[in-house]
Amino acid sequence: MQLGQPLTLFLIYLLFNVVVFCVYWWDKQAARDGEWRVSENTLLTVALFGGSLGAVTAQQTLRHKTRKEPFRSILMTIVAFHIVIGIFWLAAPAGTTMAALEALGLR
Template sequence: MSVTMLPLPALLGILFIVWNLGVLCLFGLDKRAAIRGLWRVPERRLVIAIILFGALGAFIGQRLFRHKTRKAPFNWLVPAMLTIQIVALAALGLMRFSQNSWP
């Protein structure tokens, strides 16, 4: 039986998607807990998840669950980190593309 390894960019892409789905779920769980008056996800944990390339999941979670949209630092941190992360991913993609373009 042969096991083929995924190329690093594909593996990182899958990791990025899974991580952002996890952050989206964190926002959903926190909203549900807020409604029911249960234990909440600590804001520090949410902020760390956003900074560690989870801004896309947080952005979708804010819109989908209408959660943490007006509260500082979430009202400025999520859009700022999303912009920074998109630029960073685009730069990495361009670097990889430019390396593969030249003979």
Template sequence: MTDPVYFLFPLVYIALNAVSFALYGMDKYKARKEKWRISEQSLLIAAFFGPIGAWLGMVQFRHKTQKPLFRYSVPAFIGVHLLLVLWINLV
């Protein structure tokens, strides 16, 4: 019998990345309209849990690409996620 976590985890991970992507798009929209913005801390937290969506949002919306904190931390978060996946598969 297969554990439900193996089916649930990919769905949750996709949802986290989709939320992260959407947050970067919303913040770019708000920046253009000069409205109340999403904080950088919130964007970085979203990037920590959904780094692929954050990176895609940065590329797609051309948002936060000039800030070194985002330019280096989002790819680092992707690397951490890849290392975790490799570690889990080896254990």
């Protein structure tokens, strides 16, 4: 299976978001136990690099950093950015996405 195939990309995306959820869970547990925490910059960075679904899911299900500003606003901006990127990707003419992946050396 080639990396450019939609199912493979979806599975990589899903796996990454599960990892991001786990990072948020780990930080929540550390907050409860008074242990070493994951920095907010790290939490936001993993969300920015494709883990926004896992980040928001963890935030809502674990009730983690739901009221903390500016963290909450920055995370929602990342989510909005990912939605816009997704809309452009879905609306792109056929073949454009594969050409972009080939240009990046991912196919």
